[in-house]
Amino acid sequence: MEYNYEKLLDRAWNSIPEKLRSMSRFEIPTANTFLEGNQTIIRNFNEIADILNRDSKHILTYLSKELAAPATFDGNRVIIQRVLRDAMINKRIEDYAKEYVLCHECKRPDTKITELSGEKIIRCTACGGWWPMKKIK
Numbered sequence: 001m002e003y004n005y006e007k008l009l010d011r012a013w014n015s016i017p018e019k020l021r022s023m024s025r026f027e028i029p030t031a032n033t034f035l036e037g038n039q040t041i042i043r044n045f046n047e048i049a050d051i052l053n054r055d056s057k058h059i060l061t062y063l064s065k066e067l068a069a070p071a072t073f074d075g076n077r078v079i080i081q082r083v084l085r086d087a088m089i090n091k092r093i094e095d096y097a098k099e100y101v102l103c104h105e106c107k108r109p110d111t112k113i114t115e116l117s118g119e120k121i122i123r124c125t126a127c128g129g130w131w132p133m134k135k136i137k
């Protein structure tokens with residue numbers, strides 16, 4: 001009996017539920033920015049928050065602290081009171097994703113914030129792993 005490996009792979013791939021397939025393609029979003037005077041504007045902040053599936057206020061608070069600059073919402077955009085390179089912002093978004101979104105055990109993004117004995121934790125719905133949600137200092 002001959003096997004067509006392409007077809008076998010297709011079949012294996014197609015038997016994975018849609019949700020899992022989309023997770024395996026997860027990519028940490030990057031900022032689309034431009035400078036305006038001494039400010040850096042992130043054009044696609046809402047999109048970043050949607051992909052990370054976290055509260056945009058929480059993400060902004062984190063970025064503001066990490067980038068040591070005040071940041072405010074302006075519609076879909078975010079204005080940071082500092083001149084920043086994309087790489088600096090993207091590094092912080094990546095750090096955020098690693099701390100608050102991607103499972104610390106299986107690395108999948110299918111996690112949610114919940115509570116355990118009154119403490120906020122992040123739980124992975126894929127592997128069941130969880131870790132305490134770090135407070136933004």
Ligand SMILES: [Zn+2]
Nearest residue numbers: 103106124127
């Ligand atoms: Zn996990």
